[in-house]
Amino acid sequence: EPAALNILVTGGAGFIGSNFVHYLIDETEHRVTVLDKLTYAGNLASLEGLPAERFTFVKGDIADAELVDSLFAEHDAVVHYAAESHNDNSLDEPRPFLDTNIVGTYTLLEAARRHGIRFHHISTDEVYGDLELDDPARFTEQTPYNPSSPYSSTKAGSDLLVRAWVRSFGVQATISNCSNNYGPYQHVEKFIPRQITNVLRGQRPKLYGRGENVRDWIHADDHSSAVLTILEHGRIGETYLIGADGEQNNRDVVEAILTGLGQPTDAYDLVADRPGHDLRYAIDSTKLRTELGWTPRYADFAAGLADTIAWYRDHEDWWAPQKDATEARYRAQGQ
Numbered sequence: 001e002p003a004a005l006n007i008l009v010t011g012g013a014g015f016i017g018s019n020f021v022h023y024l025i026d027e028t029e030h031r032v033t034v035l036d037k038l039t040y041a042g043n044l045a046s047l048e049g050l051p052a053e054r055f056t057f058v059k060g061d062i063a064d065a066e067l068v069d070s071l072f073a074e075h076d077a078v079v080h081y082a083a084e085s086h087n088d089n090s091l092d093e094p095r096p097f098l099d100t101n102i103v104g105t106y107t108l109l110e111a112a113r114r115h116g117i118r119f120h121h122i123s124t125d126e127v128y129g130d131l132e133l134d135d136p137a138r139f140t141e142q143t144p145y146n147p148s149s150p151y152s153s154t155k156a157g158s159d160l161l162v163r164a165w166v167r168s169f170g171v172q173a174t175i176s177n178c179s180n181n182y183g184p185y186q187h188v189e190k191f192i193p194r195q196i197t198n199v200l201r202g203q204r205p206k207l208y209g210r211g212e213n214v215r216d217w218i219h220a221d222d223h224s225s226a227v228l229t230i231l232e233h234g235r236i237g238e239t240y241l242i243g244a245d246g247e248q249n250n251r252d253v254v255e256a257i258l259t260g261l262g263q264p265t266d267a268y269d270l271v272a273d274r275p276g277h278d279l280r281y282a283i284d285s286t287k288l289r290t291e292l293g294w295t296p297r298y299a300d301f302a303a304g305l306a307d308t309i310a311w312y313r314d315h316e317d318w319w320a321p322q323k324d325a326t327e328a329r330y331r332a333q334g335q
């Protein structure tokens with residue numbers, strides 16, 4: 001039985017961070033502290049019901065060096081999820097992406113260096129740019145960085161900071177780059193929850209461009225199990241790609257959502273495309289699977305999507321407060 005650790009999770013009130021906190025509480029004996037600024041994307045309702053003796057919430061900014069320093073002093077490991085995460089927002093107003101993704105990560109790395117603490121950095125496959133639809137290649141740990149958007153370029157910058165702090169200062173860090181996540185607690189601005197909640201409200205799903213873009217979907221629980229595996233067994237200084245062979249084009253996903261909710265498969269609208277829209281992402285996770293023995297539990301996207309549709313149907317109280325403001329923002333952009 002491994003010893004119970006004190007783990008600090010940044011961004012733990014967001015989508016993937018909150019799923020990871022639930023996963024840690026359910027699957028380990030560790031104690032968890034969440035540091036989260038509660039931006040529009042953070043939601044304390046995603047952390048309800050956790051045992052008080054193993055869970056603490058701290059509201060604050062990862063770019064607040066004094067606060068970060070005091071928290072690092074009391075923890076054994078840090079898993080860094082906090083970020084501005086939405087591409088469409090980054091096209092509208094890039095500045096918060098620089099402040100949080102770059103300066104925030106820098107602030108954490110400086111504290112990690114001072115405290116010699118184990119640090120895991122959460123990143124994205126978007127740092128690699130995009131692939132053609134018919135390209136047999138997938139992203140690997142060797143693929144050159146080529147980010148397209150303000151969001152992905154700030155994530156790429158944060159990854160490079162982590163690598164430099166490992167090499168220059170001996171920070172005990174690992175990095176993971178994961179593909180598109182789906183599952184409970186995802187903000188309704190994101191593709192899958194936006195379309196599910198549109199249909200639940202009697203609105204039509206909105207596909208950007210022609211709906212041909214491909215994303216490589218993974219359930220948030222599988223992301224969590226991969227991160228815990230890397231935290232426990234990953235080699236310091238290494239990068240691991242996380243993916244579950246879940247490539248789907250956006251039109252197929254919308255059709256599956258419509259079918260799952262009993263609507264005709266053509267009941268969607270095509271809307272203005274995202275500027276600079278990446279065509280396709282695809283992850284080769286061979287290194288993580290062979291070196292660390294990880295496998296995803298949700299091999300079947302259809303089953304995971306059905307669970308997710310059911311979750312949004314049953315949790316309107318969780319998403320309804322965000323829905324109108326999110327759709328008003330999209331309407332202003334013609335999307």
Ligand code: NAD
Pocket residue numbers: 010011012013014015016017035036037038039040041042043060061062063080081082083084085086099100104122123124125155177178179180181182187
């Ligand atoms: P999210 O937007 O749902 O959550 C982000 C959380 O970070 C929110 O709770 C927010 O309040 C918090 N936060 C933002 N700025 C902060 C700051 N300055 N200080 C403290 N907290 C702050 O994002 P998500 O989709 O859960 O993504 C989490 C991480 O995973 C990000 O680093 C993202 O780049 C990465 N990632 C996401 C995906 C995906 O499909 N969503 C895939 C791969 C990697």
Ligand code: DAU
Pocket residue numbers: 085086087088123124125126178179180181189190191192194206207208209211213214215250274281
């Ligand atoms: O690949 C990992 C990344 O996945 C993460 O790093 C990001 O944080 C996360 O937001 C996600 O980025 P995407 O841009 O791929 O996700 P999004 O949900 O915004 O869009 C998914 C696809 O669906 C993309 O091709 C754009 C399209 N789309 C999106 C919305 C919101 C639509 O067609 N209609 C929509 O209404």
